[in-house]
Amino acid sequence: MTPSEKEIERFRTLTQLPGIAAHEMRVRDYMKTQLSAYSDELVFDGLGSVFAVKRSKKAGAPKVMMSGHMDEVGFVIKQITPKGLLKFFPLGRTWEHVVMAQRVKVYSSLTGQAYPGAVASIPPHLLPEDSARRLLSLDQMLIDIGAESKQEVLDAGLRPGDMIVVDGPFVPLLGGKKLLSKAWDNRFGCALALDVLEAVAGEELDVDLYIGATVQEESGLRGAKTSGYMIEPEVSVVFESSAANDNMGDPEELGQQGKGVLLRYLDRTSITHRGLFMYATGLAERKKIPFQYFMALGGTDSGEIHTARSGCPSITVGVPSRYIHTNSSIMDYRDYVAARDFALAFLRSLDRERYEKEILSYSR
Structure with a gap:
């Protein structure tokens, strides 16, 4: 099972667009264009989250929100040194082990120009033995774009606060089903939102669907809070690229690639509503969609959406x-298909009666 050429092109485009928290403009432009092809109504929150609206003809249809998030983990320029090197600050959770010596792209907010660079590293030949064994912290690292002075950097249009993303090309791996790229977290969710809307565009649903992507998830679930407040959903499905833990070969670890969609029951920011979780797992079993029970130490947009308003x-x-959260994340296309099958089955199965009897009844 491998992606089609159309899917490959969508994956490539979405993963290669730059967009850290509060700098999602290029991703949002793409999402607006694609969502508009299948919906006449787009809504935005004040931070830049964007959703297509597909209304049901059924009176009293439950309001369903489905969303990925547009931002990827990255950095901003913190300071420019007299030698023209860049000090930087992370937006999103980043591990020092995977930053050193990475190639990056630095974007000018003034001109839009991208400048290639690298996270500077000192060769071990130039370090005392004890220093060579220690890992530098992020505030000890610098980015080198080839400039020789602070003025040269300023003349290039770069300023503190400008966006830095890791350079991670999109590459299908051996066999074609595993896809290597930066930013699967969470351009996976953006791609899935577009695929789902396209699939149901010509159908009559028994729900009012709001589907799209939020902003600033990696910096604190901010777009989820504002869009959840705006939409006031009755049920929410968050699309998220989660951490696989299968490459050491232990089949008991959570998050096995190629084994199906992850249905999360618990993380740091939310405990999944029990009625909704039972409905989701029961649906996957009935439709024979491969799925995995999943919990995580991190959080997702569900953490804010599930407490929106009441x-x-x-x-x-x-x-x-x-x-x-590196320049070399890998997604398995088989899991993407399972996630898409689940999202479509969820939309096509839900109506007011099922929502109240099988989901909301757990809260009554």
Whole structure:
């Protein structure tokens, strides 16, 4: 099972667009264009989250929110040194082990120009033995774009606060089903939102669907809070690329690639509504969609959406991606297909009666 050429092109485009928290403009432009092809109504929150609206003809249809998030983990320029090197600050959770010596792209907010660079590293030949064994912290690292002075950097249009993303090309791996790239967290969710909307565009649903992507997830679930408040969903499905934990070969570890969609029951920011979780797992079993029970130490947009206004049953639906938050994360296309099958089955199965009897009844 491998992706089509159309899917490959969508994956390539989405993963290669730069967009850290509060700098999602290029990703949002793409999402607006694609969502507009299948919906006449787009809504935005004040931070930049974007959703297509597909309304049901059924009176009293439950309001369903489905969303990925546009931002990827990255950095901003913190300071420019007299030698023209860049000090930087992370936006999103980053591990020092995977930053050193990475290639990056630095984007000018003034001109839009991208400048290639590298996270500077000192060769071990130039370090005392005890220093060579110690890992530098992020605030000790610098980015080298080839400039020789602070003025040269300023003349290039770069300023503190400008965006830095890791350079991680999109590459299908051996066999074609595993896909290597930066930013699967969470351009997976963006791609899935577009695929789902396209699939149901010509159908009559028994729900009012709001589907799209939020902003600033990696910096604190900010877009989820504002869009959840705006939409006031009755049920939410969050699309998220989660951490796979299968590459050491232990089949008991959570997050196995190629084994199906992840249905998350617990993480640091939310406990999945029990009625919704039972409905989701029962649906996957009935439809014979491969799925995995999943919990995580991190959090997702569900953490804010499930407490929006008076509360909203919310579940995180994901794929297990290896090496997330690096320039070389890997997604398995088979899991993507399972996630898409689940999202479509969920939309096509839900109506007001099922929502109240099989989901909301657990809260009554």
